[in-house]
Amino acid sequence: MLTACEEVDALISAFRQGAAGYVVKGVGLRELAQAIRQVMNGERYFSPSLAASVSLARESRSQIRSLTDREIEIIGLVSQGSSNKVIALRLGLQEKTIKHHMTGSILKKLGVANRTEAAIRWRTILTPREYKVHSALDGRVITSRR
Numbered sequence: 001m002l003t004a005c006e007e008v009d010a011l012i013s014a015f016r017q018g019a020a021g022y023v024v025k026g027v028g029l030r031e032l033a034q035a036i037r038q039v040m041n042g043e044r045y046f047s048p049s050l051a052a053s054v055s056l057a058r059e060s061r062s063q064i065r066s067l068t069d070r071e072i073e074i075i076g077l078v079s080q081g082s083s084n085k086v087i088a089l090r091l092g093l094q095e096k097t098i099k100h101h102m103t104g105s106i107l108k109k110l111g112v113a114n115r116t117e118a119a120i121r122w123r124t125i126l127t128p129r130e131y132k133v134h135s136a137l138d139g140r141v142i143t144s145r146r
Contacts, residue, residue: 011046021045064125066109074101075110079119 001019003010011022021039023032024047031047038045067075070091077087084098091098102115110121 006047006050011050015044022050023047024049063110063121067106071101071106071109074098075106075118075122078102078106078115079122081119 001014001021002023002025003014004025005011006024014022021035021044023035023045027035027047035045035047064072073091074087077090082090084095084102087093088095088098102118107113107115107118110118112118112121
């Protein structure tokens with residue numbers, strides 16, 4: 001597939017729909033020839049310019065899969081700016097339980113130091129429009145409304 005789109009979600013979608021290669025327009029002849037050779041040999045290929053983005057996307061999906069359903073609810077509300085007290089009231093939990101989820105697991109699983117970083121990380125992991133992520137490995141759909 002030859003495309004102008006450099007978004008990782010588009011690359012993943014193309015591979016899910018059967019594409020064997022994903023080359024961004026403007027590549028040199030050598031890269032294009034290499035892509036064609038790899039695909040002809042039964043291998044998958046994507047432009048090296050997307051490698052860092054693909055690596056980050058894989059890491060992010062791994063982090064999402066490590067969260068429990070409760071942690072997903074909590075980080076979704078944190079990313080919307082809700083305080084621990086508001087989250088606790090909304091979920092029918094104690095405020096200290098929310099704090100425990102944040103400091104005891106969510107921060108560690110997302111690889112961040114504080115709730116602000118966690119909210120930013122969460123929002124960058126999810127698609128900006130609807131905050132939906134679908135993991136091809138386990139089929140979980142995670143949603144959070146703005």
